[in-house]
Amino acid sequence: MLLLKWSAMGDVVIATALFEDIAQAFPGREIHLNTLPVWEGLFVEDSRFSSVFAVDLRARQGQMQRIVEWLQRVRAGHYDLVIDLQCNDRSRLLLSLLWLVGCHIPYRLGNRRQFPYNIAPAELPKPVHTMTRCRAALEAGGISATTPRPVLSLPQFNHARVDRLMKAHELREGHYAVFMPGCNAKGYLKRWGAARYAALANRFHEDGLVRIVLIGGADEVDECQAIAETCGEWLVNLCGQTEIFDIPLLCQPARLIVANDTGGAHLASVSTTPMLVICGPTDPRRVKPLGDNVVTLQADLPCINCYRKTCSHHSCMSMLTPDRVWQRVQKLVQEAA
Missing domain, CATH: 3.40.50.2000 (Glycogen Phosphorylase B;)
Incomplete structure (x- = not known):
């Protein structure tokens, strides 16, 4: 077939x-x-x-x-x-x-x-x-469709590579979060914003989370660097340093994941780690990654799900304050415990 x-x-x-x-x-x-x-x-x-x-x-x-x-x-x-x-x-x-x-x-x-x-x-x-x-x-077609999340065959090479990354950056299971603050440059309206991610990272670190790990691709280097500049040495910026198969392996031992609507979030959903996906101009009913460990957060506005490429106010993201995101993530992690 x-x-x-x-x-x-x-x-x-x-x-x-x-x-x-x-x-x-x-x-x-x-x-x-x-x-x-x-x-x-x-x-x-x-x-x-x-x-x-x-x-x-x-x-x-x-x-x-x-x-x-x-x-x-x-x-x-x-x-x-x-x-x-x-x-x-x-x-x-x-x-x-x-x-x-x-x-x-x-x-x-x-x-x-x-x-x-x-x-x-x-x-x-x-x-x-x-x-x-x-x-x-x-x-x-008579085919039972019940698999709850994506299934990828992850090479042993990447298992070994992620083990080295975790040791090099002192990432211990359950003691770090993964943030995916970027997205394709053409869809920049899907980005929550570097300042908000930095505020959220600082809030989690103040609450006792040892490390925050940033993951992203070539289009997201500047966004991740802006976050890193307002955080301490406890933030691990791996933007541009990971391979595709590294992402689910880095996400599985994490305590939580926060991401924009980006391809990396779908790779992260291979893991069972609680994940919050922040949505603005895209419809969560269409873009949410698979898994009962994944939730979305979106502002209640008449202009959501507009799928526009330009916007004069970007209210769908500015209304989602770091405190609001923090509270929703805390609830998600508690529900998963």
């Missing part, structure tokens, strides 16, 4: 819970995954898949060549079942083209009752989390 999942990192990580459901429903079956080249490395050591292949369908140049490459690759697979976890116009187009060129995969599972799918659920009310829609699709 063939699984399709492209999209952004957060969506791909979320889908790994579905991969787990499918693997458990078809023990011993040969399962292939088609994803984007940038995410292929996530599944290098994933025993659920016999094959992982990637075609850069998002590249602006050479689109027809890549479409032909994809059709040839899938046709050569002789699949009897395709599960489309992408379910957008592009995946529907490609599967339709596959049918038109004579490759008739018998069972085609998607989330809409329309061609090219012959297995799909009833339409769900909107807005709906992508996971809810995908789980409904699997259930329509």
Whole structure:
């Protein structure tokens, strides 16, 4: 069988819970995954898949060549079942083209009752989390969808690497928090703000938390540096120093996690650590990471969930004071105890 999942990192990580459901429903079956080249490395050591292949369908140049490459690759697979976890116009187009060129995969599972799918659920009310829609699709195919959080195969190399990081920075299990204060630069309105994160870090440290760890990527270096400059040596700034597989391993021993709506939060949700995700212009009903250990916090304003790229006031974030976030995190940690 063939699984399709492209999209952004957060969506791909979320889908790994579905991969787990499918693997458990078809023990011993040969399962292939088609994803984007940038995410292929996530599944290098994933025993659920016999094959992982990637075609850069998002590249602006050479689109027809890549479409032909994809059709040839899938046709050569002789699949009897395709599960489309992408379910957008592009995946529907490609599967339709596959049918038109004579490759008739018998069972085609998607989330809409329309061609090219012959297995799909009833339409769900909107807005709906992508996971809810995908789980409904699997259930329509008789696949139990119950895995509560993402499942990634974390290489031993990264286990050893995180062990070294924790020893180097004196990070002891249950005695540090992880903050993810950034996000993609283009979506900067999703950032709660360096000053607020710094105030929250100082509050937790004053309450006895030994270390606060900052995690982020290249777009978030300045944000993390601004936080570090207003905190003491107890703050550990690992922004730009971690690999993707390091993130869940660093998060699992932490006491708590506070994050913006960012791909890193989805990686953190592989862990069972209590996590608060701060939402402003994006809808928690659509973007919340998986897991019963994860909650979201959002201001009550008429303009929330606007998904705008610019804003003159950014009230959705300024109304969420450090004290309010601190109180919600404290409640979350107490509930998890």
